[in-house]
Amino acid sequence: MSKPNTQPAPAAVPSPPAPAAQPQKQAASPAPAPMPKPEPIRAKGFASQITSRFPDVKVEWMKQRRLKVSMTPTRIREVGLFARDTLGFDHISTVSGVDWIAKNLLEVDYFVGSSTPGQEDFILAFSELVARDNPVVPTLIDVWKGAEYHERETHEMFGINFQGHPNQSHILLPEDWNDMPPLRKDYVSPGR
Amino acid sequence: MAVESEYSPDADRIMSVSLGPQHPGAGHFRIKLWLDGDYVVRSEPDPGYVHRGEEKMGEYRNYIQNVPHLERPEILDSSNTLFPYALGVDELMNSKIPPRGQYLRVIMSEINRIISHMYFLAIQGYFMGHTTMITWCMGDRDFWIDLGERIGGARVTFAYIIPGGVRNDIPAYAIEKGLKTCDWFVKRMDEYEKIFFSNPMVHQRSDKIGYLSREDAIAYGATGTVARASGLSFDVRKDEPYSSYEDFEFKVPVLNQGDSWARAYVALLDMREAVKIIRQALKKLPEGSVRLKIGPQPRVPPGEVYSRIEAARGEYSYHIISDGSPRPYRLKIGSPSFKNLRVLPQLLKNVHVADIPVIYWGLNYWPVSADR
Numbered sequence: 001m002s003k004p005n006t007q008p009a010p011a012a013v014p015s016p017p018a019p020a021a022q023p024q025k026q027a028a029s030p031a032p033a034p035m036p037k038p039e040p041i042r043a044k045g046f047a048s049q050i051t052s053r054f055p056d057v058k059v060e061w062m063k064q065r066r067l068k069v070s071m072t073p074t075r076i077r078e079v080g081l082f083a084r085d086t087l088g089f090d091h092i093s094t095v096s097g098v099d100w101i102a103k104n105l106l107e108v109d110y111f112v113g114s115s116t117p118g119q120e121d122f123i124l125a126f127s128e129l130v131a132r133d134n135p136v137v138p139t140l141i142d143v144w145k146g147a148e149y150h151e152r153e154t155h156e157m158f159g160i161n162f163q164g165h166p167n168q169s170h171i172l173l174p175e176d177w178n179d180m181p182p183l184r185k186d187y188v189s190p191g192r
Numbered sequence: 193m194a195v196e197s198e199y200s201p202d203a204d205r206i207m208s209v210s211l212g213p214q215h216p217g218a219g220h221f222r223i224k225l226w227l228d229g230d231y232v233v234r235s236e237p238d239p240g241y242v243h244r245g246e247e248k249m250g251e252y253r254n255y256i257q258n259v260p261h262l263e264r265p266e267i268l269d270s271s272n273t274l275f276p277y278a279l280g281v282d283e284l285m286n287s288k289i290p291p292r293g294q295y296l297r298v299i300m301s302e303i304n305r306i307i308s309h310m311y312f313l314a315i316q317g318y319f320m321g322h323t324t325m326i327t328w329c330m331g332d333r334d335f336w337i338d339l340g341e342r343i344g345g346a347r348v349t350f351a352y353i354i355p356g357g358v359r360n361d362i363p364a365y366a367i368e369k370g371l372k373t374c375d376w377f378v379k380r381m382d383e384y385e386k387i388f389f390s391n392p393m394v395h396q397r398s399d400k401i402g403y404l405s406r407e408d409a410i411a412y413g414a415t416g417t418v419a420r421a422s423g424l425s426f427d428v429r430k431d432e433p434y435s436s437y438e439d440f441e442f443k444v445p446v447l448n449q450g451d452s453w454a455r456a457y458v459a460l461l462d463m464r465e466a467v468k469i470i471r472q473a474l475k476k477l478p479e480g481s482v483r484l485k486i487g488p489q490p491r492v493p494p495g496e497v498y499s500r501i502e503a504a505r506g507e508y509s510y511h512i513i514s515d516g517s518p519r520p521y522r523l524k525i526g527s528p529s530f531k532n533l534r535v536l537p538q539l540l541k542n543v544h545v546a547d548i549p550v551i552y553w554g555l556n557y558w559p560v561s562a563d564r
Contacts (some may be wrong), residue, residue: 120431
């Protein structure tokens, strides 16, 4: 498939060829989290390619074929571009938010699939944590165009501000919604 | 389309119009349109009229109480709406579904796929002024609803696929009835091809209308019939087989035209494959129990899953986070209608107003499911 290769690569590292076929056994550090199930070799390739390129990024397995890549909001665009252009994860599935009220943090997860033949079964979750009081994260519409409405939804439901987003008006909530973002844990549904 | 017109808010000739939310075809959904004469210059979908906070409701109910309300957003495709939720909870609880339960899940899921696609084709025919299609499809759809009723006990919202398996076993006469319905339906689909898909009027109304390229389908995250009509071979049943889909022989229909005609035709091809799967599953239905014993308040260990299936409209996904309490900590519903919605303003550019219904319904969009 033809990847939209418009963005410049972040560094002059030669991009590894076809990740689906290359086992990548010589990678520097394996995924830090213990793997719950034995993985096919090409799957290990994704984890080690990300960790060798971005050492500060935490990679863990949710299960077989689900990789959770956690990082700070400042890194997510770089990692997203790398995943899209080099690893072929170009098909946004959904964006989800989580309110960790006990830790005073909000989480944003981008679930991204791939249209490259042979790796459509994988979903990479790009996850970032941000302070609950001032949740500002960069928008990733320029990485995955389809994230636009998902980010709008996450904005209104969790109050996360996506910097650079063209239109953060309400999409599912009423236009005159005048309460706190409803999916935050301290919002109580009427009648509860 | 011929007219080259740039949108500018000052231009007197641009008129803004609201399509919906009371439009009989739009169904609780509004499209803001900016028109230059008969041409659409710009459009902006405005969903949210039927938002009911399913995700918040899910956090107030336990894992079994969540079953009935979670299938409400998409009653045409109710089993497939519950299916990823059941898969996700099964995965969190690490439960292994008995083979007969897995096969029954597949049967019900495919019956619902046909029910949903029949409705889709009926309304697509209606929007093109093809009255035969709406009467035939709505009538024939009822035979599948009858079959679903014999298995699940309800006509529309079956609540059949639940965490731990399926709610009840299939009665013996429903197997026979199912095989008969399949045989009859294959002949009916040939007639649909003749009267609808090779009809010159239908070709005129939908050929090259609402073209979506393969690159755009990938970039905007299109799934289901929209993606497969644009040459993107994307089907979770094949890509990541769940619930013993690997046991069945079927193809993933992919077309390259990328227009409204192809999006409707993919649905018909989908139904042909669904009939094949139902036949195979009914014929080699394994013996044994259909569900695990799960109490009314199951203990779900802490964890996080992202489960997905191929529903009639595309990839239906759930992001479930459990913190060990009886209720989910977070329940994110990723409905295919919402995923495909971003495509709509892309397609509604420089098209005739008269083509809007065909393009809009061609996306197989269901407002209630998108709004959740």
